[in-house]
Amino acid sequence: MIRVTVWNEYRHEQQEPHIAAVYPHGIHSQIAQFLQAAGFSTRTATLDEPEHGLTESVLNETDVLIWWGHIAHKEVDDKIVERVQQRVLHGMGLIVLHSGHMSKIFMKLMGTSCDLKWREADEKERLFVIDPAHDIARGIPESFVLEKEEMYGEHFDIPAPDETVFLSWFEGGNVFRSGITYKRGNGRIFYFQPGHESYPTYYNEIVQKIICNGVEYCCPRNNHYPVYGNDKNLFPIQGAVK
Amino acid sequence: MIRVTVWNEYRHEQQEPHIAAVYPHGIHSQIAQFLQAAGFSTRTATLDEPEHGLTESVLNETDVLIWWGHIAHKEVDDKIVERVQQRVLHGMGLIVLHSGHMSKIFMKLMGTSCDLKWREADEKERLFVIDPAHDIARGIPESFVLEKEEMYGEHFDIPAPDETVFLSWFEGGNVFRSGITYKRGNGRIFYFQPGHESYPTYYNEIVQKIICNGVEYCCPRNNHYPVYGNDKNLFPIQGAVK
Amino acid sequence: MIRVTVWNEYRHEQQEPHIAAVYPHGIHSQIAQFLQAAGFSTRTATLDEPEHGLTESVLNETDVLIWWGHIAHKEVDDKIVERVQQRVLHGMGLIVLHSGHMSKIFMKLMGTSCDLKWREADEKERLFVIDPAHDIARGIPESFVLEKEEMYGEHFDIPAPDETVFLSWFEGGNVFRSGITYKRGNGRIFYFQPGHESYPTYYNEIVQKIICNGVEYCCPRNNHYPVYGNDKNLFPIQGAVK
Amino acid sequence: MIRVTVWNEYRHEQQEPHIAAVYPHGIHSQIAQFLQAAGFSTRTATLDEPEHGLTESVLNETDVLIWWGHIAHKEVDDKIVERVQQRVLHGMGLIVLHSGHMSKIFMKLMGTSCDLKWREADEKERLFVIDPAHDIARGIPESFVLEKEEMYGEHFDIPAPDETVFLSWFEGGNVFRSGITYKRGNGRIFYFQPGHESYPTYYNEIVQKIICNGVEYCCPRNNHYPVYGNDKNLFPIQGAVK
Numbered sequence: 001m002i003r004v005t006v007w008n009e010y011r012h013e014q015q016e017p018h019i020a021a022v023y024p025h026g027i028h029s030q031i032a033q034f035l036q037a038a039g040f041s042t043r044t045a046t047l048d049e050p051e052h053g054l055t056e057s058v059l060n061e062t063d064v065l066i067w068w069g070h071i072a073h074k075e076v077d078d079k080i081v082e083r084v085q086q087r088v089l090h091g092m093g094l095i096v097l098h099s100g101h102m103s104k105i106f107m108k109l110m111g112t113s114c115d116l117k118w119r120e121a122d123e124k125e126r127l128f129v130i131d132p133a134h135d136i137a138r139g140i141p142e143s144f145v146l147e148k149e150e151m152y153g154e155h156f157d158i159p160a161p162d163e164t165v166f167l168s169w170f171e172g173g174n175v176f177r178s179g180i181t182y183k184r185g186n187g188r189i190f191y192f193q194p195g196h197e198s199y200p201t202y203y204n205e206i207v208q209k210i211i212c213n214g215v216e217y218c219c220p221r222n223n224h225y226p227v228y229g230n231d232k233n234l235f236p237i238q239g240a241v242k
Numbered sequence: 243m244i245r246v247t248v249w250n251e252y253r254h255e256q257q258e259p260h261i262a263a264v265y266p267h268g269i270h271s272q273i274a275q276f277l278q279a280a281g282f283s284t285r286t287a288t289l290d291e292p293e294h295g296l297t298e299s300v301l302n303e304t305d306v307l308i309w310w311g312h313i314a315h316k317e318v319d320d321k322i323v324e325r326v327q328q329r330v331l332h333g334m335g336l337i338v339l340h341s342g343h344m345s346k347i348f349m350k351l352m353g354t355s356c357d358l359k360w361r362e363a364d365e366k367e368r369l370f371v372i373d374p375a376h377d378i379a380r381g382i383p384e385s386f387v388l389e390k391e392e393m394y395g396e397h398f399d400i401p402a403p404d405e406t407v408f409l410s411w412f413e414g415g416n417v418f419r420s421g422i423t424y425k426r427g428n429g430r431i432f433y434f435q436p437g438h439e440s441y442p443t444y445y446n447e448i449v450q451k452i453i454c455n456g457v458e459y460c461c462p463r464n465n466h467y468p469v470y471g472n473d474k475n476l477f478p479i480q481g482a483v484k
Numbered sequence: 485m486i487r488v489t490v491w492n493e494y495r496h497e498q499q500e501p502h503i504a505a506v507y508p509h510g511i512h513s514q515i516a517q518f519l520q521a522a523g524f525s526t527r528t529a530t531l532d533e534p535e536h537g538l539t540e541s542v543l544n545e546t547d548v549l550i551w552w553g554h555i556a557h558k559e560v561d562d563k564i565v566e567r568v569q570q571r572v573l574h575g576m577g578l579i580v581l582h583s584g585h586m587s588k589i590f591m592k593l594m595g596t597s598c599d600l601k602w603r604e605a606d607e608k609e610r611l612f613v614i615d616p617a618h619d620i621a622r623g624i625p626e627s628f629v630l631e632k633e634e635m636y637g638e639h640f641d642i643p644a645p646d647e648t649v650f651l652s653w654f655e656g657g658n659v660f661r662s663g664i665t666y667k668r669g670n671g672r673i674f675y676f677q678p679g680h681e682s683y684p685t686y687y688n689e690i691v692q693k694i695i696c697n698g699v700e701y702c703c704p705r706n707n708h709y710p711v712y713g714n715d716k717n718l719f720p721i722q723g724a725v726k
Numbered sequence: 727m728i729r730v731t732v733w734n735e736y737r738h739e740q741q742e743p744h745i746a747a748v749y750p751h752g753i754h755s756q757i758a759q760f761l762q763a764a765g766f767s768t769r770t771a772t773l774d775e776p777e778h779g780l781t782e783s784v785l786n787e788t789d790v791l792i793w794w795g796h797i798a799h800k801e802v803d804d805k806i807v808e809r810v811q812q813r814v815l816h817g818m819g820l821i822v823l824h825s826g827h828m829s830k831i832f833m834k835l836m837g838t839s840c841d842l843k844w845r846e847a848d849e850k851e852r853l854f855v856i857d858p859a860h861d862i863a864r865g866i867p868e869s870f871v872l873e874k875e876e877m878y879g880e881h882f883d884i885p886a887p888d889e890t891v892f893l894s895w896f897e898g899g900n901v902f903r904s905g906i907t908y909k910r911g912n913g914r915i916f917y918f919q920p921g922h923e924s925y926p927t928y929y930n931e932i933v934q935k936i937i938c939n940g941v942e943y944c945c946p947r948n949n950h951y952p953v954y955g956n957d958k959n960l961f962p963i964q965g966a967v968k
Contacts, residue, residue: 089839089883091375109837112910113815115954126477126657128638129466133333133425138463142639145477154612154651155626155952157815157911160888162405167638167651169659173610173961175651183375184838185883221380224371226881228841235368235387235899331597331641351595354668355573357712368899370880384881396854396893397710397868399573399669404644409880409893409901415719415852417895426596427641468639470599477657575859610961613950617817617909622947629961647888667859705864708855719852719871 089185093218331427335460577702819944
């Protein structure tokens with residue numbers, strides 16, 4: 001059974017009543033709930049817990065970590081970020097949602113500013129599958145609509161994705177690479193753009209299906225981790241080199 | 243249960259006793275045997291059967307097609323090639339082995355000459371996993387050796403692969419992108435270089451594991467096939483365009 | 485001086501007065517004109533000329549071929565298509581415009597259906613640069629608008645591009661990978677979507693600049709063409725292999 | 727005229743006579759010399775200079791920065807690393823040589839460990855061009871040999887390169903992606919593996935030509951730098967969103 005840890009900054013929901021109205025138990029609880037229902041073993045962790053809830057033992061028991069953060073990226077301890085990065089490079093999957101694009105962990109794994117254009121205007125978003133053979137597109141219609149989302153628009157300052165699964169159209173005149181994957185070391189990463197805190201995006205069944213697909217896609221395959229360093233073995237013929 | 247059809251030109255084994263000595267029932271039978279043992283539903287097809295054994299109904303019941311051909315590429319009927327291509331674009335997986343790099347179907351899907359350097363000199367080949375998070379690398383050591391293989395060397399005239407899983411070293415001084423993947427339409431393609439007819443490569447357990455992994459990787463996900471053509475629906479606001 | 489041949493089907497302009505009103509001397513003449521003004525050595529060729537104007541000698545003197553076709557793709561002789569493909573693989577650049585996405589030459593080089601969604605509704609198109617370090621984006625604003633274009637929408641059935649330079653937003657609710665590059669053999673390919681025959685797109689100065697950039701990007705570098713075939717040289721040590 | 731700054735740690739050459747024998751004025755001086763001869767405007771900078779020689783004004787006057795470091799990566803000030811990263815994201819080219827694969831700046835831009843296998847055994851290295859249409863392959867033979875180099879072998883823990891230009895074969899049984907490119911923000915990066923301090927690699931004319939090609943490839947195109955942040959403009963129709 002795939003073990004998922006859903007991490008949430010969990011500030012908007014505690015500080016702003018209109019956000020709490022959408023996610024009364026926090027975004028993490030809502031995400032954990034549909035993952036649980038889909039058959040994943042799920043736990044949550046939040047910023048204000050000791051070590052942000054991401055102790056060595058929690059991470060060692062996590063196959064896929066989901067990350068939602070927004071206004072408190074800077075409060076995340078660099079040591080925990082380093083710990084998460086190491087786990088990703090050793091095989092743990094990572095799903096970064098929405099405003100997590102500027103989280104320390106995502107920026108550290110990307111090496112770029114991860115900046116973009118944004119606009120809060122209750123716009124329609126329409127997502128298109130552009131990689132119809134991808135695992136994450138399994139069962140997803142070729143396009144679907146979110147009635148209201150925050151606009152995230154190009155240019156998105158990221159490395160060229162390994163795979164671009166979704167492109168988004170926004171009513172106000174923008175486009176965005178809204179579902180992208182990367183491999184880093186032995187780990188797989190999926191960034192998925194929808195999920196502004198003021199909209200009920202994570203109640204949308206297609207969004208839920210995409211995140212469930214993402215968990216399966218990012219789950220480690222228990223592949224061999226390479227050996228690095230001094231390789232003294234001359235392979236083909238003993239003494240072949242002078 | 244994943245349904246695999248193993249296609250073989252099946253000429254070397256019938257015409258040359260030293261090849262028959264290695265693969266007495268044909269390369270296809272040996273491949274089918276280990277796939278069957280691994281739990282796949284397996285059938286075979288060969289060049290000299292009517293429609294090369296690749297009738298509409300056979301292809302419609304095939305999730306992944308494996309292709310081995312060498313000296314008789316030109317005898318493959320263009321209509322069958324077209325049929326296979328259409329099936330791949332609609333989701334059927336395709337694994338092309340060794341000298342299949344210059345099969346009509348591979349060249350048609352790649353759009354390039356697919357040419358390369360080669361040498362028959364009983365050389366050692368050493369394969370390295372360079373995408374350790376890939377499905378096809380599951381359970382595969384970071385490198386392994388084939389004591390004798392035909393050298394295939396760069397430059398290999400292919401489109402830049404979507405993913406490069408294996409790189410090979412050859413004793414005589416060459417390198418090769420020996421395990422590569424592509425998506426075309428809704429279909430997934432895996433090209434894997436080892437398997438010269440005069441060597442017992444398909445009895446090697448690591449090679450077998452890689453091909454089994456490849457079958458799982460290439461198997462269609464039953465994703466939606468996109469709708470193409472005239473899209474009369476103006477989406478966001480009726481009458482928004484003038 | 486870079487030598488460009490602009491190929492045009494040249495049927496709409498001769499058969500339909502409202503198209504002739506936009507391009508009185510044909511789309512090819514308009515493209516040739518701004519290329520000439522930009523300092524390229526330019527000639528044109530059209531479908532109804534002998535060998536479609538693409539004789540061996542014309543192609544041998546062409547650094548970059550620009551292709552515009554639409555209603556007569558099937559009239560293009562397969563032998564000429566083969567000839568153009570060989571020239572591309574040996575280094576000639578190819579720029580495919582708009583409806584050329586379903587030309588024989590583009591389909592042959594891609595290996596897929598190259599199909600897409602389309603709509604003629606006088607929609608606004610907005611193009612975004614998503615690869616701001618690309619040669620083809622030199623001097624191009626981060627986004628710009630074409631007041632009226634034919635909608636081309638995803639899913640676009642192409643291999644994952646080597647590079648995606650432009651993404652387009654269409655008023656009616658669609659997105660498109662509107663500027664993409666591929667390398668095939670020693671040749672470079674640029675597909676650029678704008679340019680429906682009924683709109684004055686090729687008079688737009690930004691579009692012109694993009695096509696000029698594309699010519700410079702696709703121009704062959706006179707790189708070495710690889711040697712293929714039997715490579716008898718055992719490189720490192722004479723007699724190293726048994 | 728393209729302005730290149732060659733940065734060198736410059737420790738081996740000052741501390742070890744057998745290295746000084748190869749590069750009496752430092753690796754940076756040798757690289758600067760052939761770049762100067764090739765027509766580039768060249769300066770050098772080294773670790774022990776104030777700000778490592780990489781002041782704001784030096785970087786602002788640099789089109790392409792070349793980086794050679796090995797035993798003192800940790801002595802490079804994080805603030806200077808941050809400064810270089812920002813310059814790269816804003817368009818400055820970066821060429822990382824040999825052991826610079828574990829420099830702070832390369833690791834920061836990659837997001838991975840950048841680790842690999844290595845061996846000092848005076849091995850032959852043979853490099854193959856696998857992207858024959860690439861700018862960096864201009865004028866380079868399809869393969870060439872370095873009589874002695876340090877072995878760098880897979881797995882190389884890097885993001886999948888945007889482009890792989892060279893693959894290397896090592897006598898002792900290893901392969902390596904020895905010439906790779908990335909875009910990060912508006913900047914271009916070229917990593918090139920040859921250049922161990924004890925070998926006269928930077929006197930090799932083909933190596934010199936590759937580095938010169940790399941400088942031209944990485945040189946900024948003065949493309950527009952995107953605008954990020956709150957984009958209040960609703961584009962298509964004033965008041966279209968509710």
